[in-house]
Amino acid sequence: MNENNQSRDVFDAIADPTRRQLIRLLSEAEELPLHELTAQFEMGRTAVSKHLAVLKEAGLVLDRRVGRETRFRLNASPLREIQDWVAFYSKFWSENLVRLSRLLEEEEEEPNGGLE
Amino acid sequence: MNENNQSRDVFDAIADPTRRQLIRLLSEAEELPLHELTAQFEMGRTAVSKHLAVLKEAGLVLDRRVGRETRFRLNASPLREIQDWVAFYSKFWSENLVRLSRLLEEEEEEPNGGLE
C-alpha cells in the first residue's frame, strides 16, 4: 500500500541503456514531453514511448498529458532498492574490508580464538 | 587494460533474479561448484550454467576447475559501476534535497526573483 506502483522489476527497468539515458535526460530537465525525448535518440517515437512505459511500470517515471503532449518526469525513489542491494555487496570489493569481515566470521565460528 | 574483462553490461547481468540469487549464494560461500549451485534452483544444470556464464562475461564471477567440478567465486568489484550510477541519482529521492535543488535552479534561471 505504498506510493510506488511498480508492477515491474526496477533492476530490469534500468538494464537497458536507452532507459538509463532517459532517466539521465529526465534528471536534467524536471519535465519533458515525448517528442522532445525522442529527438535525443536515433530510434522512432514508438520505441521511446515503449521504454518510457517500462520505466513507468517500474515507478521510475510519472507522466501527465498537457495539451497534445505527454510530459514525463523522473521519480528516482525506486532506485533506492538498487542502492540498498548494491550496498550489501560493497564490502566485497574492498580488500581490507574483506579481510576484516573474514576475521569477524572466524571469531564467530571459533570463539576460543583458534587462529591458525 | 584493467583487471575487469567485462564483455557484457553489468546492469544487464544483474537484471535477472536468478543471477542475483547466484551472486547472493556466492557471497555467502566463498567458492561453490556448479552442481551445488544448481541444487538451490528449480531449473536444470544447463540453465544455471548459462546464467553463470553471463555473470562471468560481466566480470562478476570467476571460475576454476577442480577435479571434475567447476567452482565459482564472486568478484563483486564490477558492481561499483552500479553504485556509482545510482549514487548520482540519490539526490533525487530526498524531498528536502529536491526542494533545495529546485530553489537553486529557480535562482539560476530567474536571478531577478520573479516568482509567479
Add this chain to the structure above:
DNA sequence: ATTATAAGACACCGTATGGTGTCGTGTCAA
C-alpha cells in the same frame, strides 16, 4: 475550416533470452 503536430493503439518482425534435453568426455570411487 483546414492543416500540422503529438501521441496512443496496434500489427508486425527479427533476434535475444531463458529454459529444455541429449551426447560426449574427463574424473573419482568401488
Add this chain to the structure above:
DNA sequence: TTGACACGACACCATACGGTGTCTTATAAT
C-alpha cells in the same frame, strides 16, 4: 575396469524484447 558423477557443448524451442510502420484521434496553429 567398470560405473557414477560433474560438466561442456550442442541442438532445440517458446516467448520476451526492441525495434519498425500505419492508422486514428485530440489538440494547436493559421
